Amino acid sequence: MNKITAIYVRSSLQKQENGHDAQKLSAKQYCARKNIKNSHFYEDFGITGTRSSRPSLNKLMRDCYDGKIEHIIVFSFSRFARSSKHLLEALETFNQLGIRFTSISEEIDTNTPIGKAMFVIISALSALERDILSERTKVGLIAARNRGKKLGRPKTRNSELINELSKRGYSQRKIAKLVGVSKTTVARELSGPKRVNSEFV
Numbered sequence: 620m621n622k623i624t625a626i627y628v629r630s631s632l633q634k635q636e637n638g639h640d641a642q643k644l645s646a647k648q649y650c651a652r653k654n655i656k657n658s659h660f661y662e663d664f665g666i667t668g669t670r671s672s673r674p675s676l677n678k679l680m681r682d683c684y685d686g687k688i689e690h691i692i693v694f695s696f697s698r699f700a701r702s703s704k705h706l707l708e709a710l711e712t713f714n715q716l717g718i719r720f721t722s723i724s725e726e727i728d729t730n731t732p733i734g735k736a737m738f739v740i741i742s743a744l745s746a747l748e749r750d751i752l753s754e755r756t757k758v759g760l761i762a763a764r765n766r767g768k769k770l771g772r773p774k775t776r777n778s779e780l781i782n783e784l785s786k787r788g789y790s791q792r793k794i795a796k797l798v799g800v801s802k803t804t805v806a807r808e809l810s811g812p813k814r815v816n817s818e819f820v
Contacts, residue, residue: 622689624650624658625679629698631667639664642694649692649723658692681783683716684797695724708799710738715797781808 626646630639643660650658661675676699682688691713693699699722700706710729713720720729728734777798784794791809795802 621657622687624655624690624692625661625682625688626650626658626692627661627663627676627679627699628694629663629666629673629676631665642698645694645723646692649721655690655692677779680712680780683713683718684784684787684789686716688718690719690721692721692723694722696722711799712797714738778808781805785809 626643628639628642628646630642639662643662646658646660650656661679663673663675666673679688679691683691696706700709710720714729720734721727725737727737729738777800780798781794781800784797785791785805789797791802791805795805798805
């Protein structure tokens with residue numbers, strides 16, 4: 620199978636057509652400079668960066684897991700990821716699958732030494748962000764308990780992707796590794812009521 624270069628573009632509002640086209644033009648020019656010919660656009664139009672459902676990005680991720688993609692190009696991190704956590708998880712997934720990732724605006728290419736160094740920096744910042752959030756959450760939980768509030772932990776697992784990979788014949792252990800959750804979480808999702816949620820979209 621000949622793998623392709625996936626170009627992901629996203630615009631937030633329907634009226635941002637020029638911004639959408641500008642991203643595509645920038646990507647085409649980049650591909651021309653780098654002599655990249657076997658490329659395909661994945662486009663989400665009129666979808667905000669915080670949206671929990673992006674059809675084209677979902678399709679891109681499925682194609683990644685199916686081994687169809689060797690390189691992903693985006694105009695900027697903000698067009699692709701909704702948070703540093705989401706970005707890092709995606710980059711870790713691409714690294715596991717051997718997929719190169721390029722952000723044109725940030726001039727980051729994970730195949731270059733600088734790109735690899737940036738990945739380390741992003742990982743460190745994401746870890747710091749998680750630690751700060753964890754600390755704030757603990758403080759908030761203690762305060763809530765002191766107020767007598769009943770607490771519950773919301774489900775945040777990537778249900779849509781877990782179920783999709785299961786349908787494609789992946790083992791629970793492999794799904795857990797690719798999605799970045801425990802095998803128990805995967806088993807719980809596959810044995811429980813079906814939910815529509817995606818960590819990557």
